[in-house]
Amino acid sequence: xxxxxxxxxxxxxxxxxxxxxxxxxxxxxxxxxxxxxxxxxxxxxxxxxxxxxxxxxxxxxxxxxxxxxxxxxxxxxxxxxxxxxxxxxxxxxxxxxxxxxxxxxxxxxxxxxxxxxxxxxxxxxxxxxxxxxxxxxxxxxxxxxxxxxxxxxxxxxxxxxxxxxxxxxxxxxxxxxxxxxxxxxxxxxxxxxxxxxxxxxxxxxxxxxxxxxxxxxxxxxxxxxxxxxxxxxxxxxxxxxxxxxxxxxxxxxxxxxxxxxxxxxxxxxxxxxxxxxxxxxxxxxxxxxxxxxxxxxxxx
Amino acid sequence: xxxxxxxxxxxxxxxxxxxxxxxxxxxxxxxxxxxxxxxxxxxxxxxxxxxxxxxxxxxxxxxxxxxxxxxxxxxxxxxxxxxxxxxxxxxxxxxxxxxxxxxxxxxxxxxxxxxxxxxxxxxxxxxxxxxxxxxxxxxxxxxxxxxxxxxxxxxxxxxxxxxxxxxxxxxxxxxxxxxxxxxxxxxxxxxxxxxxxxxxxxxxxxxxxxxxxxxxxxxxxxxxxxxxxxxxxxxxxxxxxxxxxxxxxxxxxxxxxxxxxxxxxxxxxxxxxxxxxxxxxxxxxxxxxxxxxxxxxxxx
Numbered sequence: 368x369x370x371x372x373x374x375x376x377x378x379x380x381x382x383x384x385x386x387x388x389x390x391x392x393x394x395x396x397x398x399x400x401x402x403x404x405x406x407x408x409x410x411x412x413x414x415x416x417x418x419x420x421x422x423x424x425x426x427x428x429x430x431x432x433x434x435x436x437x438x439x440x441x442x443x444x445x446x447x448x449x450x451x452x453x454x455x456x457x458x459x460x461x462x463x464x465x466x467x468x469x470x471x472x473x474x475x476x477x478x479x480x481x482x483x484x485x486x487x488x489x490x491x492x493x494x495x496x497x498x499x500x501x502x503x504x505x506x507x508x509x510x511x512x513x514x515x516x517x518x519x520x521x522x523x524x525x526x527x528x529x530x531x532x533x534x535x536x537x538x539x540x541x542x543x544x545x546x547x548x549x550x551x552x553x554x555x556x557x558x559x560x561x562x563x564x565x566x567x568x569x570x571x572x573x574x575x576x577x578x579x580x581x582x583x584x585x586x587x588x589x590x591x592x593x594x595x596x597x598x599x600x601x602x603x604x605x606x607x608x609x610x611x612x613x614x615x616x617x618x619x620x621x622x623x624x625x626x627x628x629x630x631x632x633x634x635x636x637x638x639x640x641x642x643x644x645x646x647x648x649x650x651x652x653x654x655x656x657x658x659x660x661x662x663x664x665x666x667x
Numbered sequence: 668x669x670x671x672x673x674x675x676x677x678x679x680x681x682x683x684x685x686x687x688x689x690x691x692x693x694x695x696x697x698x699x700x701x702x703x704x705x706x707x708x709x710x711x712x713x714x715x716x717x718x719x720x721x722x723x724x725x726x727x728x729x730x731x732x733x734x735x736x737x738x739x740x741x742x743x744x745x746x747x748x749x750x751x752x753x754x755x756x757x758x759x760x761x762x763x764x765x766x767x768x769x770x771x772x773x774x775x776x777x778x779x780x781x782x783x784x785x786x787x788x789x790x791x792x793x794x795x796x797x798x799x800x801x802x803x804x805x806x807x808x809x810x811x812x813x814x815x816x817x818x819x820x821x822x823x824x825x826x827x828x829x830x831x832x833x834x835x836x837x838x839x840x841x842x843x844x845x846x847x848x849x850x851x852x853x854x855x856x857x858x859x860x861x862x863x864x865x866x867x868x869x870x871x872x873x874x875x876x877x878x879x880x881x882x883x884x885x886x887x888x889x890x891x892x893x894x895x896x897x898x899x900x901x902x903x904x905x906x907x908x909x910x911x912x913x914x915x916x917x918x919x920x921x922x923x924x925x926x927x928x929x930x931x932x933x934x935x936x937x938x939x940x941x942x943x944x945x946x947x948x949x950x951x952x953x954x955x956x957x958x959x960x961x962x963x964x965x966x967x
Binding site for chain 1: 679680681682684686687705706708709712729730731732735736738739742743746747758760761763764767768771772773774807808
């Protein structure tokens with residue numbers, strides 16, 4: 368399973384029971400938290416997120432609607448007796464804030480909190496099945512996007528063919544990595560001995576940001592792009608002045624980047640109904656969905 | 668109207684849809700916010716609190732469950748275009764934390780935020796109709812209680828009597844303040860010329876705290892005492908080790924202080940049902956109520 372569950376889809380001012388930004392990305396049995404607006408831990412209760420499975424938290428930038436829920440989550444983990452290490456990727460100043468808050472409350476965490484300061488576009492996680500990269504987006508203050516990629520899946524053994532050529536079990540790992548096999552002096556091609564596995568999938572997260580076409584290269588061909596769309600298209604000037612994007616700008620970026628699906632969110636609290644967000648974006652990029660709280664979107 | 672509306676009644680770990688501590692005290696047309704746990708601004712939306720009427724916020728101590736909702740509320744006031752001054756009464760270190768958060772997010776507030784550091788038991792507000800005092804309570808870190816008192820109400824004019832003695836209108840203010848009147852060389856007592864107004868009412872807030880009988884003097888005879896009751900009576904040792912109180916300790920303090928009503932809250936997240944909290948407290952002090960979210964308790 369590779370999916371994203373929305374915990375908060377609103378811009379800074381909570382309204383209409385919509386919450387500030389937070390998302391949970393699940394890949395196999397791992398959960399990754401992206402941004403943590405106020406109330407995220409309550410939203411986790413509401414939507415039954417297995418918060419103990421989260422070992423990595425990514426904070427895009429230091430506007431409060433993207434991290435004011437983090438101190439609460441971090442201290443709640445302590446109260447719940449967490450012992451597993453927790454990795455936090457965020458702009459450097461967040462460490463100063465958290466250290467001060469923990470100090471002032473005389474709080475001791477029973478688990479280790481590793482802080483990774485976001486400084487350059489780079490690979491943050493490089494594990495067996497997944498990699499996570501960060502890249503700059505274009506906001507009023509320093510702000511980061513994140514790219515989640517499955518690793519290239521190993522090929523599957525074609526049991527019938529390996530039996531036919533008597534390939535020993537000890538050679539299977541090499542086959543999975545794509546190597547050929549020599550049988551009675553003849554090269555048997557890997558294609559004949561293995562079956563391609565599912566293609567790798569990817570998810571890119573871009574919030575908060577101005578429309579900027581240099582992002583096309585970063586998110587090219589991803590299976591799902593989350594791009595903020597704070598305003599409807601008639602508010603392009605307002606979007607520009609506040610370093611945000613409109614529906615059609617998000618859709619235009621999805622189109623240029625030839626992504627498979629687009630997910631839009633970070634809706635301004637001036638809008639009660641969201642229907643127009645979908646209609647406008649779909650005019651430019653058909654495979655658009657609204658990021659709705661409590662919904663999980665499969666990345667496929 | 669003098670009342671308190673509960674926005675959060677739970678201890679640190681949000682559970683069973685109960686939120687961390689926050690209360691709104693309303694007196695005439697003024698609102699006072701006491702503590703501001705994570706999610707307070709959303710609770711204000713849910714319970715239709717007129718947040719623009721709040722000009723004074725009191726933070727008892729710097730454990731996160733009593734102030735992690737404050738940075739969000741403060742920035743939301745900015746986004747809503749607030750221009751009225753806001754007064755914040757809290758331990759000094761909170762200013763450092765807020766300044767850092769506002770700085771890092773490059774946030775400019777369109778209103779003036781006055782920070783008043785809590786340092787000694789003192790009168791914080793002394794207005795025409797209300798006074799607010801702070802006093803020390805007994806927690807693991809520096810922690811404050813608050814006492815809200817109506818000011819002595821001026822006496823009401825007895826129109827029939829003032830007419831009888833021909834008291835001029837210009838003298839009415841003196842009558843209201845309790846002065847006698849001289850009519851044809853004879854002293855007409857104030858009692859005859861005026862009617863006593865409603866007696867003054869008071870509300871005391873004690874969270875988080877150990878049971879400590881020195882508080883009796885502070886909250887003596889208040890109309891309503893809010894005292895934390897984090898645990899049921901069988902958890903007295905746990906309460907002690909965590910600097911909290913039990914049901915019967917809260918009730919015992921109410922009894923000794925001869926208050927009119929007791930309100931208990933800050934329930935531990937280990938309890939799903941709250942019935943036993945009420946039963947246990949009422950065994951000691953009958954006029955006890957549970958602080959329930961969204962409920963308003965009249966102070967009378």
